[in-house]
Structures are given as structure tokens and as C-alpha cells.
Amino acid sequence: MDDENLTQSRVATSTRSRLPQPGLREMTSSTTNSRSGILPPGSIAKQAASVSPTRPKAPNPTDTKRSGSALRQPTNTTNTHTRGHSYASSTMSRTGSTASRSINAGFSSTIGSGSTRPTSAMSRPNPSVGPRKLNGSSMPRPATSMDTRADENAGSVLGKRKGEDSLPSYRLHSCPDVLAQGFDMSDVRNEISSSLPTSASQIDALSTTLSQINLNEDGPRKPAIWPPPKKPQAYPIPSTPNRLDGPSRVPVATPSKPSKPQSFMTPQRSPHKQIMPLFLTKDSSTRGFNCPTDTEWDHDLREKNMDEFFAAFMSRMNQQGQNSFGLKETVDLYKNRSTWLFNPPMNHPVINHLSEVNELEKSRDALNETNTSLRVETETLKSQLSAAEDGLKAARREQEIAMDDLDRRQRIELESVRQAGKQEAEALSSRHQNELQELKRKLESEIEDEKAVRVRELGKLTSQSASDLQKTEFELSKKLREIASMNSQLDSMKTELDRERKHVNDLRQNLDTASTNSVTLESTIRALKARIEFLEGGREEQSQAFERCNQEMMDALQETEAIRDKLRREETLRRKLHNQVQELKGNIRVFCRVRPSLRNEGPTDIAPMQYPDEFEDAKEINIVGPEEKNSLGAVLRKNNNFSFDRVFGPRSENGEVFDEISQLVQSALDGYNVCIFCYGQTGSGKTHTMSSTDGMIPRAVHQIYETAQGLEEKGWRYTMEGNFVEVYNENLNDLLGNPDELDKKRHEIRHDLQRGKTFITDITTVQLDSPEMVESILKKADANRSVAATKANERSSRSHSVFILKLFGENHITGERSEGTLNLVDLAGSERLSHSKATGDRLRETQNINRSLSSLGDVIAALGQGKEGAHIPYRNSKLTYLLQFSLGGNSKTLMFVMVSPLQAHLSETLTSLKFATKVHNTHIGTAKRQARVRDS
């Protein structure tokens, strides 16, 4: 057995080995062609060479149904194959089925029908079997087209063998759909060439077919029914490589390099010759028929072409006839083989091969069984594996549970151990605590004992150290004293040394001076000696002149002393004379002053006032009274003549007025009580005269300072203190105190009757160290009155203000002392207010003002009576009580009656002047000087 036969046999065997698939068993008719592959050598070598793998065509669903489950694999080759053998397949299928059923029964049936795998199955390698290697080489696999063709041939062979008169079934006739699609003539030619009949009857059949083709011009989609359906015969061209053709001709479909599948209708084209199509349709192109144009439809030309084609065809047929001989030989060979099959000769290669196949099948079965057993075993192992996994999971769960239990037990044990340890530790701790306390007590007792011992020792040491310390301190103090004494001695010695040094220096200086003086003295002595010598000549004359000068000097000194004494006497006399002058002027004097008209006051507002002796004595004033009707009805204006100590007209200044009162200020310095007050209606100029910046108060203070400085050389030294009080509603207010205390704080007036002094309780007293202080006092008083004015309207007009200046003088030569008081009083407005028009506070103010002013008049009138021991009503008002020692007696009083020039104020002016006239006509007794001669 050569290699080719062996290969073919293996192919067949491998093909059969895939047959156990159920679907494939139904294809036994097609699979029987596997035997067709066993051809005589060279019988179909040329056909095999011209056969190429079938080109795939469009699948036909109907064919798929017909092919069964085995054809479900979408191989176009299978579909084409099935479609191309529609009738033959049906016939062969029945046969095949029978054969298939006999496959498993015996070797012959395997050979006959079921040993070959279906075409579709063969179109690809079976994965289960695959390219099985036999003897280490890849087992070739027949091309699908060749298998198909082999199936047909096998069918035909079997048909013939069963005595059927089978004709070559030319598949073109059974494939109208394919023909209708139009195909290449080369395919037809190849197909025809591959399907050449081998017998005359076949040739006749082909001829008949061709004639029908020629006649079926208009029905391309109407396939020619040829050959008769009941006798389909595929031309027995072995599709499988014949072992006789040689291995090179076997179209082996290798998995690594599959060849292009080709349909049996489209064999390999010849590049040199184009074959006309057998059928033409309306849509077919005529270019391939060498037609002049596509529109020409020349039957003659077509017949001619067909004739030529037929001639060529016949020539081919002749050639194929020769090939038919080979086929006959093949038939004979098959016959011989059939004989061999029933009576196989011993040691024949085929038989051997079959036996090998049988063995292989057996081995396959064994392998299947082994595979089955292995599968079972695998399943068993899988089940065991799953069981083992389940067991493993269960064991794992059990292990986890066990671990949890173990962990819980360990925790419990740990907790118990911990509790035990804790209890043990506590017990140990308590035992240790007890031991510790016991030890502590023992140690404390030992410490106490030790401490007592140490304390005793310490006491001893302390006492000893104290005694030592005392000794040491004593010694130290002794040493310190010694050191101090030594230091003092050292200091004294240092002082002594310094003094000695200084003394030495002084001595040295004195010595130097003395030496210098000695030189000077020597020269002086020489000069004196010369002078003595000169003077000794006129000594008596010089001594007489000296005595004369000395006498003159003594006389001058006596004269000076006499002059000073005379001066003092004259000063005393001056004071006495001054007082006498003042007394002669009257202890109470009245000055009248008319203020000038203001800017807002026109000439018509001014009342006619005349000053008859203005340029002489200036003591009279004539005021023309308002118009009055006499008893006869005539309107008259009465002239009111007033005479006072001095009348100041509207052109007078404060300086001129002060010159007249400065004598009284001097009286205050001389130790008299002086009272100067201004009386008049509101707006008549009282404040302007008394408290303005150049008024009587500042000028008096300045004069007192100047006079006091002048008296210093006469031995007088003065100190001054001042008070500024207000009498409002018969209450005394301190204008230099807290303004909030106005009308709240009570001040009492106290009199020292023996000394003739007046004191006010809780009054602010200001030491007037300089004349400038009076200005601050006036400002302070004015500010307080302004604050009070917010409470009561026109405060300055509704209250009396009294500036009290006390003068204390002492003559350190004569030892005289003087205490004078200067009272400068600004009275409230003297206008008579009707009680019926005033109410409330204003009524009270009016009553108080009227009472105080009338009291003042009463006091002055009482003083004017001059009766010794007569009652003077000082207590009728606070004002008169305050001025008790400044009105009458030894006091000097000056009253300014202030006159408003306005016509509107004429009535009040006359009233004031009449009141002033009363005062002026009052003669107050002689004033007494408050002077004391020094006791010593």
C-alpha cells in the first residue's frame, strides 16, 4: 500500500469518524461518495486536476431544511451542493438512510454509505476530531466541492451498483435559480467538462439537453427540466483525490491556508477562453456572445455560435470519451473491490487499511468510552470538588464558629484572669497599704522620737547659740561702739586735721598777708611818720576843726530827730485834724449824682435838670417837676431845688467822684468805720458808680494799698481782708462762696459790742494781698449774682450788695494799732412798687426792699436825733443790722443818691432826692476812732 492510498484511506476514515452526529446520518446518500474517491489510478486524474473547491453561493432556506441539522452550519458549499442535487438527494437520502442505519452494523455498510461525513461537515475541520495527526502528519481533508461531487458520484455508483439506470445528472439543469442569475461561460464549460458523460446514452441525454437549451431562449428563469427527476445521476467524478492521481492532485483543504471555496458551477476559470452562457435571459448581456451590439438578437449568429460551441463541445466529448475508458476501468475496479469486500483477500492493502480503520474506530470507541468515563470521572470529580468545597465551607464555618467560641472562651478566661489579677492586686495593694501604714506609723514614731531628741539637742544648741549670740552681740556692740568711738575720734581727728590744715593755710595766708601788710605797714609807717611830722606842726588847729565838725553833726542829728518826732506828731495831728474835718463835714454826707443819658435815650426823654452852682460849690440841683394844675386850673411846673454835700452832673466821671470820697477811705485807714452806699431807682447808675472797673470799690482798694505803702515809712503796716455779701429777701448770701448755696445757706450776723466789730458766720474771707485781687473778687461776685439772677429776675436790682473791706494797721515805731472797716453798699432799686401790682416772689421782694430801705431811713433818722442812749432800730432789717457799726457812732457814712435823667423816672427821682435830703439834714454824732495805743 503506497502513501497515496493510505492518505485517501485516512481521509475517508477521518470523515467517517465524524458521522456519529445525528444530522449527518441523514446524509448517507451523499456520504457514500467517499468510496468514489477510490478510483483507479489515472482514471480521473484530469478531472480532479480541473476540479477546484466549490465557490460558495447564496444560501437557500429550503435547501437548508432539506439538509437537516447537519447543514445548519452556514456553509455555502453545502447549500449549493444540496440545491444542485435536489432530486438526486432525495433518492440518495433514502438510500443513504438505509445505509446509514447499517453503518454501525458492519464494515460494508460503513464503506458503502455512512463512512463519509456530510459535505457541510467536511467543509470545515471538525473541532472534536480536528486535524488529527496520524503518524505525526496532518491528515488531509478533501475539498468541499470535491466531496460534494464525490457524494454524487458515489450516489451514482451505488445507483448503478443497485442496478439503477442512472444517467449523469447534470446539475445545471437542476439549478434554475443559479442559471437565472447569469454566470460565466467558463464555469459552464468547466462544469460541463467535469460532467462529461461516459456513455453514449449520457451523451445523448446531453444532446437532448442542449437542444432544449437552445429551444428555451425566452425562459431563462424557467429552467429546463432535465434530466427527468426520477433518475438523477451525478457524474461519478471522484471529488476526493484519487490515490492513483497522486498526492499532488488531491485538493486538500488545509486549515492554515484554506483555498477559496468554489461552486461546482464555477470551477476555476480559464483565463484564455471565455465560454458563452447556456441560457440567455432578457437581462443577460450579449457581449459575451460576440454580438455586434447588445441589442442585436440574431438567431442565426446564435445558432452559429452554438454550432461552434457544440463542435467544441463534441471535441471535448471525444476527449472525455477517452476518459470514459478510464471510468470503465474504475468500474471494474470497484467491481473487483466489491468482490474484495465480500471476499477480502488476506493481506490485501485495502483490507489492512480497513482493519486499521476498524482498529482506529475501535480505538475511537475506546477513546470515546474513555472520554465518557473521563467525563463521568470529571463530573464525579466536579461533584466531589463541589462537595469538597461545601465541606470546606462547612469546615470553614465550623472553624469560624470554633474560633468564635475559642475567642469568647479566651475573652471569658482573660476577663476572669483579669478579675482574679485585679482582686489579687487589690488584696496585694491593701496588704501593702497596711504594711505601708504600719511601716509609716513605725517610722513616724521613730521620727517623732528622733525629732524630740533633735529638738532637745536643738534647744540646747539654740540656748547655747543664744548665749553665744548674746555674747557675740555684746562683743559686737562693744566692738561697734569702739569702732564708732574710733570713727568719731577719727572724724574729730579728721576735722581737727582739716581745721589744722585750714588754720595752717590761714596762717600761711595771714603770714603772707602779714608779710605783705608788714611791707605796706612799713611804708605806711614811713608815710605816717612823715605825716606825723607834718601834722605835729598844725595839730591844735586840726583838732579844733574836728571838734567843730563833730558838734555840727551832733546838732544835725538832734535836729533830725526833732523833725521826725515833730512829723509823727504832725501825722497824729493830721489824722486828728482829718477826722475833725470829716466830722465837720458831717458823719453822714450825701452826694447826688446824675447819670448821663444813654444812646437809646433821646433828648426828649431827658428831664430838665439844672445845676445852679455847678462851677462853684456844686452842691445844688434844680429839677423841674411834672406839670400840675393849681387850684385856679393853671398848669404849672414846679422847680425842685435840692442841696447836698456835692452834686455830680452827668458829665462827671468816677475818678472825680472818688476824689471826694478818698478822704473817707483814708479815715478807714486811720481806723474809722466808713460806710458808702448808693441809693436810687433801678438804672440810675448805682452799680456803675460802685462796682464798675473804675468804680468806688476798685479805686478804694488801690488807694488803700498806695496809702498803706506810704505809711510803711512812718511805721505802719497794714493787712486787708474782704467779704462780699448779698441781702436778698432778708437773707444773707455769700457772693464769694458756692453759687449753689445762694438762698440756701444760712449766714448769721454777730456783733462784738465791746469791740464794735461785726462778724458773719460761714462767710468767705479773702486776704487782699494785692490790689489786683479786688478785680477777681468783683468778678466772682458778679458771676454768682448772674447765676442767681436766673432764679430771680433782675437780681442785682432786687437785692443789696455789701463789699466789706477790713483794714488792720500797726505802727511798729509808735506801737499804734488801727482797725477800720470800709463798707461799700449797692442798694436795691428804690422805686416804689405798688403792692397791688406785685404778686408772689416779686411781692415778697418788694416788701423786703421797702422794709430795708425804710429801716435804713429810720436808722439814719434815729441817729440824727442825737439822743444819747436812744434806740436805733438796726434790727429792723438785715441791712441795717449788718451796718450797725458803720452807721452812726464813730462811723462815717456817705450816701450817693443816684438820679436818672429820664423824664419817665422824674417822679422816682424826686422821691429819691427828698429821701436823700432827709438823710443829708440828719446830724450824726461824733465818730470815734478805733485806735489803741500800744500798752507798752
Ligand SMILES: Nc1ncnc2c1ncn2[C@@H]1O[C@H](COP(=O)(O)OP(=O)(O)OP(=O)(O)O)[C@@H](O)[C@H]1O
Ligand atoms: N455815670 C455814668 N456814666 C455812664 N454810664 C452810666 C453812668 N451811670 C450809669 N450808667 C449806665 O447806666 C446803666 C444803668 O446803670 P446801673 O446799672 O449802674 O444802674 P443801677 O442803679 O445799678 O441799676 P440796678 O438797680 O438795676 O442795679 C448802665 O448801663 C450804666 O452803664
